[in-house]
Amino acid sequence: MKSHKFFYIGFTFLSGVFLISAAVIGHMLNSDNNSVFVSAQPEAMCVVIDAGHGGEDGGCVSADGVLEKDINLEVAKKVAELLNSMGYNTVMTRSEDNMLYDMYGDNYEGRKKTYDLKNRLKFTRENEADILVSIHMNKFPQSQYHGLQVYYSDNHADSAELAQSIQSFCRLYLQSDNQREVKKAGSNIFLLDRAEMPAVLVECGFLSNAEETEKLCDDEYRKKLSFMLSMAIVSYLES
Ligand SMILES: [Zn+2]
Numbered sequence: 039m040k041s042h043k044f045f046y047i048g049f050t051f052l053s054g055v056f057l058i059s060a061a062v063i064g065h066m067l068n069s070d071n072n073s074v075f076v077s078a079q080p081e082a083m084c085v086v087i088d089a090g091h092g093g094e095d096g097g098c099v100s101a102d103g104v105l106e107k108d109i110n111l112e113v114a115k116k117v118a119e120l121l122n123s124m125g126y127n128t129v130m131t132r133s134e135d136n137m138l139y140d141m142y143g144d145n146y147e148g149r150k151k152t153y154d155l156k157n158r159l160k161f162t163r164e165n166e167a168d169i170l171v172s173i174h175m176n177k178f179p180q181s182q183y184h185g186l187q188v189y190y191s192d193n194h195a196d197s198a199e200l201a202q203s204i205q206s207f208c209r210l211y212l213q214s215d216n217q218r219e220v221k222k223a224g225s226n227i228f229l230l231d232r233a234e235m236p237a238v239l240v241e242c243g244f245l246s247n248a249e250e251t252e253k254l255c256d257d258e259y260r261k262k263l264s265f266m267l268s269m270a271i272v273s274y275l276e277s
Pocket of ligand 1: 090091097098106174175
């Protein structure tokens with residue numbers, strides 16, 4: 039069963055690579071204006087991957103001290119790397135363990151969290167992002183809850199579709215028991231409340247659940263999670 043699943047993931051990946059290669063080659067062949075191919079031109083798109091929290095803002099913490107900011111960064115790096123390797127211009131709001139309140143030299147005094155979030159949004163806008171994907175981990179008072187959950191911004195009609203792509207790929211390729219549905223973000227999620235482009239926030243798992251925390255600390259699991267996320271993003275971008 040397991041090997042079948044991996045074969046399917048591998049097959050899906052290769053199909054994706056093939057489609058993207060075809061799109062890129064099509065774009066190259068297209069340059070003389072005798073259009074034959076419809077090109078996806080992935081290099082013309084900009085994907086912003088946001089690793090939530092960082093620096094003095096650890097985000098949520100597991101019972102044994104695992105910090106959300108660290109898992110967010112590991113997953114975000116892998117997703118960005120995969121998308122870049124497939125030809126999508128992908129940038130990260132942060133690639134180190136830091137908050138972003140001084141990114142633009144603002145007078146943030148006493149308002150680190152506010153400026154951190156404002157600058158993530160400013161960075162996303164400056165990069166003219168086609169999509170924004172923010173990576174987070176979840177926490178709940180009761181420890182039994184687990185599973186990936188996607189929130190989407192209500193500002194752009196395509197946000198729900200991007201969220202649905204991720205939630206569906208998760209059910210198909212990572213967590214077959216995940217019955218969660220995508221959720222519209224409230225005004226409490228700053229980035230999704232303000233972003234104009236299709237934007238989602240992925241709560242990749244619960245740090246309040248010991249079993250899921252253990253998985254999220256495992257690099258092999260993080261690779262599978264990141265692979266699933268990048269394929270879901272590609273699927274959305276190509277649709
Ligand atoms: Zn968070």
